[in-house]
Amino acid sequence: MDQHRFQKDLPFSEAEYERRLAKTRAAMEKAGVEVLLVTDPSNMAWLTAYDGWSFYVHQGVLVFHDADPIWWGRNQDTNGAVRTVWMGDDRVIGYADNYVQSTERHPMEDLAQRLIGMGHEGARLGVEMENYYFSAKAFMALADSLPSATIVDATALVNWQRNIKSAEEIAFMRKAARISEKIVDGLLERVEPGVPKNEVVAEIQRDAILGVGDDWGDYASIVPLLPSGSDAAAPHLTWDGRPFKKGEATFFEISGCYRRYHAPLCRTIFLGQPPDLFLAAEDALVEGLEAGLQAARAGNRACDIANALAAPLERAGIERGARCGYPIGLSYPPDWGERTISLRAEDETILQPGMTFHFMPGLWMSDWGLEITESILITEDGAAECFCDRPRQMFVKA
Amino acid sequence: MDQHRFQKDLPFSEAEYERRLAKTRAAMEKAGVEVLLVTDPSNMAWLTAYDGWSFYVHQGVLVFHDADPIWWGRNQDTNGAVRTVWMGDDRVIGYADNYVQSTERHPMEDLAQRLIGMGHEGARLGVEMENYYFSAKAFMALADSLPSATIVDATALVNWQRNIKSAEEIAFMRKAARISEKIVDGLLERVEPGVPKNEVVAEIQRDAILGVGDDWGDYASIVPLLPSGSDAAAPHLTWDGRPFKKGEATFFEISGCYRRYHAPLCRTIFLGQPPDLFLAAEDALVEGLEAGLQAARAGNRACDIANALAAPLERAGIERGARCGYPIGLSYPPDWGERTISLRAEDETILQPGMTFHFMPGLWMSDWGLEITESILITEDGAAECFCDRPRQMFVKA
Numbered sequence: 001m002d003q004h005r006f007q008k009d010l011p012f013s014e015a016e017y018e019r020r021l022a023k024t025r026a027a028m029e030k031a032g033v034e035v036l037l038v039t040d041p042s043n044m045a046w047l048t049a050y051d052g053w054s055f056y057v058h059q060g061v062l063v064f065h066d067a068d069p070i071w072w073g074r075n076q077d078t079n080g081a082v083r084t085v086w087m088g089d090d091r092v093i094g095y096a097d098n099y100v101q102s103t104e105r106h107p108m109e110d111l112a113q114r115l116i117g118m119g120h121e122g123a124r125l126g127v128e129m130e131n132y133y134f135s136a137k138a139f140m141a142l143a144d145s146l147p148s149a150t151i152v153d154a155t156a157l158v159n160w161q162r163n164i165k166s167a168e169e170i171a172f173m174r175k176a177a178r179i180s181e182k183i184v185d186g187l188l189e190r191v192e193p194g195v196p197k198n199e200v201v202a203e204i205q206r207d208a209i210l211g212v213g214d215d216w217g218d219y220a221s222i223v224p225l226l227p228s229g230s231d232a233a234a235p236h237l238t239w240d241g242r243p244f245k246k247g248e249a250t251f252f253e254i255s256g257c258y259r260r261y262h263a264p265l266c267r268t269i270f271l272g273q274p275p276d277l278f279l280a281a282e283d284a285l286v287e288g289l290e291a292g293l294q295a296a297r298a299g300n301r302a303c304d305i306a307n308a309l310a311a312p313l314e315r316a317g318i319e320r321g322a323r324c325g326y327p328i329g330l331s332y333p334p335d336w337g338e339r340t341i342s343l344r345a346e347d348e349t350i351l352q353p354g355m356t357f358h359f360m361p362g363l364w365m366s367d368w369g370l371e372i373t374e375s376i377l378i379t380e381d382g383a384a385e386c387f388c389d390r391p392r393q394m395f396v397k398a
Numbered sequence: 399m400d401q402h403r404f405q406k407d408l409p410f411s412e413a414e415y416e417r418r419l420a421k422t423r424a425a426m427e428k429a430g431v432e433v434l435l436v437t438d439p440s441n442m443a444w445l446t447a448y449d450g451w452s453f454y455v456h457q458g459v460l461v462f463h464d465a466d467p468i469w470w471g472r473n474q475d476t477n478g479a480v481r482t483v484w485m486g487d488d489r490v491i492g493y494a495d496n497y498v499q500s501t502e503r504h505p506m507e508d509l510a511q512r513l514i515g516m517g518h519e520g521a522r523l524g525v526e527m528e529n530y531y532f533s534a535k536a537f538m539a540l541a542d543s544l545p546s547a548t549i550v551d552a553t554a555l556v557n558w559q560r561n562i563k564s565a566e567e568i569a570f571m572r573k574a575a576r577i578s579e580k581i582v583d584g585l586l587e588r589v590e591p592g593v594p595k596n597e598v599v600a601e602i603q604r605d606a607i608l609g610v611g612d613d614w615g616d617y618a619s620i621v622p623l624l625p626s627g628s629d630a631a632a633p634h635l636t637w638d639g640r641p642f643k644k645g646e647a648t649f650f651e652i653s654g655c656y657r658r659y660h661a662p663l664c665r666t667i668f669l670g671q672p673p674d675l676f677l678a679a680e681d682a683l684v685e686g687l688e689a690g691l692q693a694a695r696a697g698n699r700a701c702d703i704a705n706a707l708a709a710p711l712e713r714a715g716i717e718r719g720a721r722c723g724y725p726i727g728l729s730y731p732p733d734w735g736e737r738t739i740s741l742r743a744e745d746e747t748i749l750q751p752g753m754t755f756h757f758m759p760g761l762w763m764s765d766w767g768l769e770i771t772e773s774i775l776i777t778e779d780g781a782a783e784c785f786c787d788r789p790r791q792m793f794v795k796a
Contacts, residue, residue, distance in 0.1 A: 009638070052634040053620055056530070056733035076720055076762050080632035097720040098744065101737045103554075106528075130504075130535035132454070133732075137527035137553065139534035155535060156501075198614035202607035209600035209637075216596035216639030219621045222451055234478035236450040239607075240407070241614030322474055322495040333731050334531075335454035339499045346496065364474050 010049050010086055011259050012168050017086050020047055023161040025065055033126035033154055035115065036063040037142075039134040041332040043158040044071075045260060048087060052080040055133050055332060057100055058107040062115075072111055074100060108138050112145030121146060126154030132334060159340045164354035165329060169261065170377065173329065173356060177263035177375065177387035178212040179256025184267050184390050187254075191269050191397070193246040197226060197239040208256060218257040221336040225253040232369030235362055246272045249394070251362070251371035255336055262328050262336045263387040264358045266371035268394045281363060281370050282394045284316035289372060289392060292324070292359055296376055296384035302347040309361050310345075324361040328375060353380045356387075370394065408447050408484055409657050410566050415484050418445055421559040423463055431524035431552055433513065434461040435540075437532040439730040441556040442469075443658060446485060450478040453531050453730060455498055456505040460513075470509055472498060506536050510543030519544060524552030530732060557738045560727060562752035567659065567727060568775065571754060575661035575773065575785035576610040577654025582665050582788050585652075589667050589795070591644040595624060595637040606654060616655040619734040623651040630767030633760055644670045647792070649760070649769035653734055660726050660734040661785040662756045664769035666792045679761060679768050680792045682714035687770060687790060690722070690757055694774055694782035700745040707759050708743075721745075722759040726773060751778045754785075768792065 010017075024047065028036050038044055041055040048061055048069055059073030068091050071081045075094035082089045095110035115121065125146065128134050130153075143151055165173070183204045190200050201224050211217035227237040229248035244250060248271060255264035270278060288309040295308035306324050313320060325343035328336055336358075341349045343357065355378040363370040372392060376384035408415075422445065426434050436442055439453040446459055446467055457471030466489050469479045473492035480487045493508035513519065523544065526532050541549055563571070581602045588598050599622050609615035625635040627646035642648060646669060653662035668676060686707040693706035704722050711718060723741035726734055734756075739747045741755065753776040761768040770790060774782035 051636070052632065053623060053636055053732070054634040056620075056735075076633050079762060079764075080635050083629060083632055083635070098742065100721065101724070101735070101740060104744075127534070129538065130533050132533070133530060134534055135528050135530070136525070136532055136534050136537035137529075137551070139537070140527065153535070196614065198607050198609060202604040202615070205607055206600040206604040209596050209603055211596060211639070214639065216594065216637075217600070219636065222454075223617045225451060231481060234450065234481055235474050236452040237478050237481070238449070238451055238617065239614075241609070241612065323498065326499070334451070337454075337499070342499060344496065346502075364477060366477075 008083065011172070012049070014086070016166055016168050017049070019166070020161065021063070021069070024063055024158055027157050027161055028063065028065065028126065031126065031152070031154060031157060032124055033152060033157070034065070034123040035120050036126040036154055036157065038063060038158055039128055040131045040158070041133065042330050045332070046162055046330050047158065048085040050081055051084045051260065052077060054080065058138055060111070072114065106137065106141035108141035109145045112142055115146065122148045124150045124152055126152050126157060128155050129153045130155040156340055159338050162329060162338055163327060163340060164352055165356050169329060170354070172258050172261035173263050173375070173387055175212070175215045175258035176256040176261050178215065179208055179217050179258065180254065180263050180265040181388050181390055182207050182212055183254050183256060184252070184265055187252050187267070187269065188395055191244055191250065191271070193271050194243045196241050196243050198241050201226070201239050204254065211258070215258055218259055220255045220257040220262060221331040221333045222255070226250055227369065230367040233364050233367050235364050235369070244271060249274065249278060249368065249370065251369055253371060260330045260332065262331055263375040264328065264336060264360070264373065265375060265388045265390065266360070266362070266373040267390065268370050268372060270394055270396045272398065274394070274396060278370065278394065280316055281318060282372070284312045284318060285361060285363060285370060285372055286392055287312040288361060289359065289374065292361070293374070293376065293386070294383045296351065296359065296378060297382060298351055298353045298378055298380065300351050302341050302343050302349045302351065303345050305359065306343045306345055318363060320361065320363065322362070325357045325359045328356055328358045351378045353378055406481065410447070412484070414564055414566050415447065417564070418559065419461070419467070422461055422556055425555050425559055426461065426463065426524065429524065429550070429552060429555060430522055431550060431555070432463065432521040433518050434524040434552055434555065436461060436556055437526050438529045438556070439531065440728050443730070444560055444728050445556065446483040448479055449482045449658065450475060452478065456536055458509070470512065504535065504539035506539035507543045510540055513544065518547070520546045522548045522550055524550050524555060526553050527551045528553040554738055557736050560736055561725060561738060562750055563727060563754050570656050570659035571661050571727065571773070571785055573610070573613045573656035574654040574659050576613065577606055577615050577656065578652065578661050578663040579786050579788055580605050580610055581652050581654060582650070582663055585650050585665070585667065586793055589642055589648065589669070591669050592641045594639050594641050596639050599624070599637050602652065609656070613656055616657055618653045618655040618660060619729040619731045620653070624648055625767065628765040631762050631765050633762050633767070642669060647672065647676060647766065647768065649767055651769060658728045658730065660729055661773040662726065662734060662758070662771065663773060663786045663788065664758070664760070664771040665788065666768050666770060668792055668794045670796065672792065672794060676768065676792065678714055679716060682710045682716060683759060683761060683768060683770055684790055685710040686759060687757065687772065690759070691772070691774065691784070692781045694749065694757065694776060695780060696749055696751045696776055696778065698749050700739050700741050700747045700749065701743050703757065704741045704743055716761060718759065718761065720760070723755045723757045726754055726756045749776045751776055
C-alpha cells in the first residue's frame with residue numbers, strides 16, 4: 001500500500017515521535033527488554049499516534065530497538081491504523097476476524113506466530129502485566145505460544161516516559177483546560193433546584209464536544225461524575241434523572257479533552273445556605289490546596305504535596321486517607337490518570353519541570369462530599385502553575 | 399451500618415436479582431466452582447445492581463453458594479456500593495487506598511486475605527481470565543497469595559447467563575431504542591455539507607443524555623463512531639472538527655442507553671448523488687438484512703443468520719470476512735457486546751426466545767464503508783423483532 005494515499009493528520013511533529021521512541025528504547029535497554037509489547041491504548045497512541053475506539057479487542061504495538069514499531073490488531077482495524085499512525089503501511093498487521101471473542105482461539109496466538117516469523121521466538125519480551133485490556137488470558141495465551149521467549153514485566157515502562165510533557169503536549173493540555181473552564185462556567189449557570197441532573201449533563205457534554213473556538217472537543221476518558229447530598233460521599237457515581245435540590249452540595253468531576261489530552265477540573269456547587277461544616281471544610285481544603293501548590297515545585301517530592309495538603313485538613317479534623325493526585329495527559333477510557341506517580345505520603349518521586357498532575361484532594365466523608373481540584377504543571381522554578389483559571393472555592397447559589 | 403439509611407433506586411425487582419443469582423449458582427455448580435470472583439463491571443452490575451465509574455481500579459463481586467454476594471473494591475467506592483447494591487451493607491468491603499496503582503502492593507493481595515479469613519483458602523475459585531480489567535498482574539497476584547486454592551477459568555460464565563433477557567430487561571432495551579431513534583432522527587436533520595463533525599456529535603450526545611420523555615439517557619459504552627468517505631473503511635474512528643463533505647458517505651454507529659442497557663442502531667448518510675457502487679451495495683445489504691431477520695428465529699442457529707446475510711452479499715461480489723453481530727444488553731465501556739455468541743459461520747448456538755443481538759453487518763471495504771444495522775429480539779415464533787423502527791436504508795441528502 002502507498003502510505004501517502006491518505007492525508008494523515010498527526011497530532012504531533014515528527015521530532016516529537018522520535019523523542020518518544022528514543023526514550024522508550026532507552027528504558028527498554030535499561031530493563032533488558034529486546035521487544036516490547038505495548039497494549040495500553042494511551043501508550044499505543046503516545047508512541048504511534050494510533051487513535052480509534054478499538055481497544056475492546058486485543059491489539060498492541062511492538063517496539064524494537066532496530067526497526068520502526070509495528071501496529072498489530074484486528075484486520076478491520078488496520079484501516080484505521082494506516083490512517084492514523086506515523087509508520088509506513090507495511091508496519092501495520094492484522095489478525096483474522098474469527099479470533100475476535102472466540103472460545104476456540106486467542107489473538108495472542110496470532111501475535112506469537114508473527115514474533116516467531118520475525119525471529120523473535122527467543123526474545124526477552126516485555127509486556128504490560130498491569131494494564132487494562134491485557135487480560136490474564138492474553139498473558140497465558142502469549143506465554144503458552146512462545147515457550148522459548150523470556151517474558152518480563154514491563155508494566156508502566158512507557159507510562160514513566162510520558163511523565164515530563166513536551167511543549168507540544170502542554171499546548172494541547174492548555175486547549176483542554178479552556179474546555180474544562182467552559183464546562184464549569186456552564187455548570188454555574190445551569191445548576192438550579194428542580195433541574196434534572198441528566199439535563200445538565202446533556203448540556204455540558206455538548207459544551208465539551210463543541211470545544212472552544214477552532215479547538216474541537218474530544219471525548220474525555222471518564223464521564224462526568226456529579227453526586228449530590230449524601231451521595232457525594234461516593235466519588236464515582238454518575239447521573240440519573242433526579243433534580244438538584246436546595247440544601248444540597250453537588251461536586252462536579254469533569255475534564256475537557258483536546259485530542260486525547262485532559263485537564264480535569266472539579267468544583268462543588270451548594271444550592272442554598274451551606275452549613276458551617278461545609279464552610280469550615282472549604283476553608284481548610286482551599287488552604288491545603290494553596291499549600292500543596294506551593295510545595296509542587298521542581299526538586300520537591302510527590303509526597304511533599306500530599307503532606308502540605310494534609311496539615312490544614314488535619315487541623316480541621318479531616319482525615320482523607322486517599323491519595324490526592326496523579327499524573328495526567330494523554331489518555332483513553334477508563335481512566336485519565338497515567339498510573340505512575342501517586343501524590344501520597346509514601347511516594348518520594350522527585351518533581352521535575354514539565355510534569356503535570358491532577359491535584360485532586362476530594363473529600364468523601366460518610367454522608368457528604370466536597371471537591372475543589374486543579375490540574376497543575378511543575379515549572380522551572382516557583383510554585384506549580386494551574387492550567388485552569390477559575391475561582392478556587394465552593395460555589396454557593398442561594 | 400443501617401442498610402435502610404439510603405433510598406435505594408434498584409433498577410430491577412427483587413425477583414429479578416434472585417433469578418440471576420440462582421442461574422449463576424447453577425452454572426457455578428456445573429463448572430465445579432465454589433467461589434466465583436466476578437470482575438467484569440457488566441456482570442457485577444447484572445448480579446448486584448452496582449453502578450459507578452470505578453472500574454479503573456480493581457474491584458469485584460464474590461458469589462457464594464450459601465451466602466449473599468460480597469462487593470469488594472476500593473475503600474472510597476464502598477460508599478457508592480452501599481448506595482447501589484441490593485445486598486446488606488455488611489456485604490460491602492473495601493481495601494485501603496495505598497493499594498491503588500501502587501508499585502509495592504496489589505489489591506488482589508487484600509482480596510486473598512479476605513478469602514482466607516472466610517475459610518476459602520482452599521476453594522475452587524472461578525475467575526474471569528478473559529475480561530477487561532482483570533489484568534495479567536491481578537491474576538498472578540491472586541494466585542501467588544492463594545497457594546492452596548484451585549483457580550479455574552470461569553470466563554463468560556456469568557455472561558452466558560445474561561443471554562436470555564427478562565421482560566424487565568426488554569422493557570429497558572425498548573427505552574434505549576427510543577433514544578437510538580431520536581439520535582438517528584437528529585443526524586438526518588443536522589448532517590449537511592460544511593457542518594463540522596464535532597458539532598453534530600455535540601448535539602447527538604445531548605439528545606442521548608436528555609433521553610426521551612421521563613426516560614433519562616445514560617452514557618453509552620462506546621462513543622459515537624462516524625467516519626466519512628475513504629475513512630469509512632475504518633470501523634472504529636471517532637470524530638474530529640472537519641466538515642461533512644458533498645459526495646461522501648458517513649456511517650453513524652450509535653446507541654441510546656437506558657440505565658446501562660443498549661439498543662445500537664447504525665445508519666449511513668450519503669451527501670449528494672451516490673455512485674452505483676453504493677446503491678448496489680445498499681440493495682445487497684438490505685436484502686441480506688431481511689434474509690437474516692427471517693433466519694433469526696428460535697430454534698435456528700447463530701450461523702443461520704450469518705449465512706442468510708452472506709448469500710445476497712456474495713451475489714453482489716461483497717465478501718465481508720467479519721462476524722455480523724453479537725449479543726447486547728447491559729454493558730459498561732469499552733464494549734456494548736456481551737462477548738458470548740458471535741453471529742458467524744462457525745457459531746452453532748441455538749437461538750432462543752428472549753435473546754437480543756446487534757445484527758451488525760458493517761461493510762468496511764478498502765476505501766469506503768456502509769453500515770445499516772438493527773438491534774433485534776428473538777421471539778417465541780416468527781422472524782426477529784427489531785427494537786428500533788427507522789427505514790432500513792442508506793439515507794441520501796442531495
